[in-house]
Amino acid sequence: MTQPGARAAGQLPLALRYPPDQRFEGFVAAPSGALAQIEALASGEAGDWLYLVGAPGSGKTHLALAACAAAESRGRRSAYLPLAATAGRMREALEALHDNPFIALDGLDLVAGRREDEVALFDFHNRARDAGTAVMYAARATPDALPLKLPDLRSRLSQCTRIALSPLDDDGRREVLSLRARSRGLAIDAAAIDWLLRRVDRDLSSLAKLLDQLDHASLAEQRRITVPFLRQILGGEAGQGAQ
Missing domain, CATH: 1.10.8 (Helicase, Ruva Protein; domain 3)
Known part of the structure; x- marks a missing residue:
């Protein structure tokens, strides 16, 4: 399924932005306590930022969308941004999300190695921290394994609580x-x-x-x-x- 970009997403009703299949109750074989951690962050009950890591097919996108739907169900605006869709306009796309209390950024590995995008993400991370925004990242590799050009960005990402996902059998x-x-x-x-x-x-x-x-x-x-x-x-x- 193709996910909408940040601007389009803000104009779509919840049912279209976050498909019914992508909910916590439809997620299978989550690590112990992981769903509760994600829901707490999305609902504003916990402040620890999260970093989902797993191979393709492990459910990162499912959980990112489920978290956004959970936030919206609690009356909190949310935004899901697949970073693959932001090529050439990363800074603009991230700045457009500033008024959402919960933000899920999917596909960090697709940003790694592009210095301009890394700088934009680093600036976003710092602004979001200062604003009290709740953020969840998703990537195929841990921060240490990503080919990032900015050591400071790697350091920031490494401070997030990590949840490791495995592909389903x-x-x-x-x-x-x-x-x-x-x-x-x-x-x-x-x-x-x-x-x-x-x-x-x-x-x-x-x-x-x-x-x-x-x-x-x-x-x-x-x-x-x-x-x-x-x-x-x-x-x-x-x-x-x-x-």
Whole structure:
């Protein structure tokens, strides 16, 4: 799913900015105490800034969006910014977020090595601290492992409380698909979920998009999602992902 930029996000209703699938209750296998830490920061009950670190598919974006939704549910304005979308305008994008009590910045690894962006992020970090803003970062690597050009930025990021996330195994993916299907009111057999995990891309983002496709097809044909139905709908698409 493509996330909106900072300016567009401010004009979108909560339901569009923070999709229903991206909520704390739909997150599987979180480290002990992690969800409570994130929710406390988002709601204003705790002040320790957080740094989520994990490989692709470990749920960093899910938790960043869930935190923003939690903040909004408590009446606190929030902003989610995927840093990949800010190339060439990092300073402008960050300055536009100044009036949000909670901010989640996703994809720090995409900033590392670009000195102008690092300087903009360093300045943002200091301003946000002075203003009492709550900030959560997300990246694929720890601050020490990022190829940052600014030692002071690395130092600031290292002061955040770190939460390490791990990619889900097949049992975790199976649970996520079941949860998301139930949230849609979608009837899908356990055997159908196993069939999907054996034959299609196991990346959660790809699986979520596929679930949307199957949801529409199921509604159109008024059928449960079973293995024969998957064979009919996916046809040659299956088998292209991980085996």
